Amino acid sequence: MRPDPPSEPPEGAKDEADFGFKRVPAGDKPALVRTLFDGVASRYDIMNDLMSAGIHRLWKTALVDGLAPRPGLTLVDVAGGTGDITFRVHDRIKGAVAPGRITVLDLSLEMIEHGRMRAWDRGTLEGIDWLVADAEALPLGARVADAYTNAFGIRNVTHTERALEEAYRVLKPGGRFLCLEFSPRVRPILSRAYDAYSFRVLPLLGELVQGDRESYSYLAESIRRFPEPARFAEMIAAAGFARVKVRLLSGGIAALFSAWRL
Numbered sequence: 001m002r003p004d005p006p007s008e009p010p011e012g013a014k015d016e017a018d019f020g021f022k023r024v025p026a027g028d029k030p031a032l033v034r035t036l037f038d039g040v041a042s043r044y045d046i047m048n049d050l051m052s053a054g055i056h057r058l059w060k061t062a063l064v065d066g067l068a069p070r071p072g073l074t075l076v077d078v079a080g081g082t083g084d085i086t087f088r089v090h091d092r093i094k095g096a097v098a099p100g101r102i103t104v105l106d107l108s109l110e111m112i113e114h115g116r117m118r119a120w121d122r123g124t125l126e127g128i129d130w131l132v133a134d135a136e137a138l139p140l141g142a143r144v145a146d147a148y149t150n151a152f153g154i155r156n157v158t159h160t161e162r163a164l165e166e167a168y169r170v171l172k173p174g175g176r177f178l179c180l181e182f183s184p185r186v187r188p189i190l191s192r193a194y195d196a197y198s199f200r201v202l203p204l205l206g207e208l209v210q211g212d213r214e215s216y217s218y219l220a221e222s223i224r225r226f227p228e229p230a231r232f233a234e235m236i237a238a239a240g241f242a243r244v245k246v247r248l249l250s251g252g253i254a255a256l257f258s259a260w261r262l
């Protein structure tokens with residue numbers, strides 16, 4: 001039912017990266033990821049609701065609750081896509097005398113453009129900057145942000161460690177790191193149904209709603225390729241963060257990571 005992922009990459013294959021279950025030259029991966037998200041951007045929000053039966057909204061609210069945004073916050077929302085995290089944070093700090101500033105960064109111009117259109121539709125035009133940028137090379141100075149968020153973006157980057165180092169670099173001492181990501185393994189009782197859903201239903205939904213089966217196969221495959229939560233927590237700590245915490249959500253389908261830059 002669940003296609004076997006290829007075995008771990010051989011030692012020395014450092015110039016390659018996972019793209020779902022495929023191995024691709026590392027230098028090619030950003031363009032592949034960008035093309036994929038450019039392609040799904042127009043239906044991204046509706047697909048999120050369909051694929052998760054709306055549950056992604058609860059996970060994102062859990063992230064924003066964990067952040068507990070205060071007026072004056074400087075937030076960097078990396079892989080921010082069409083702005084789901086940004087708008088939730090903005091809604092909590094708007095109206096304050098000095099509400100703060102949010103910079104949304106994403107590799108995909110189309111995702112950013114859709115985010116901007118949503119901002120326009122919502123009348124949320126103040127306090128948000130939208131930038132096309134790679135999580136591995138943020139066009140920001142060191143120690144500029146109070147908080148860094150990344151929801152479901154980190155598994156798509158080419159070098160996870162570099163993205164974590166960038167998160168650390170841009171945060172001020174005392175800054176907060178929050179990351180949501182799918183977990184490759186769910187509770188055993190859920191795993192058969194989850195595999196069937198991921199590898200059969202998701203690609204079919206992608207084909208029906210978007211005429212694109214491949215991008216949704218990539219979604220299922222990239223989740224299976226991402227490190228287990230305990231391992232990813234170690235990577236966060238290795239980037240320099242302190243007090244790393246993991247909270248499994250919905251039977252381990254997703255995980256919320258939090259940490260501090262001291």
Ligand SMILES: C[S@@+](CC[C@H](N)C(=O)[O-])C[C@H]1O[C@@H](n2cnc3c(N)ncnc32)[C@H](O)[C@@H]1O
Pocket residue numbers: 030033034037078079080081082083084085105106107108111133134135136150151152153154156157158
């Ligand atoms: C699944 S979407 C999540 C979007 C949004 N954070 C949300 O939760 O709805 C993943 C996003 O990560 C972006 N992304 C992938 N690789 C990236 C990278 N290296 N740097 C910045 N963004 C990246 C994609 O373009 C896409 O918009």
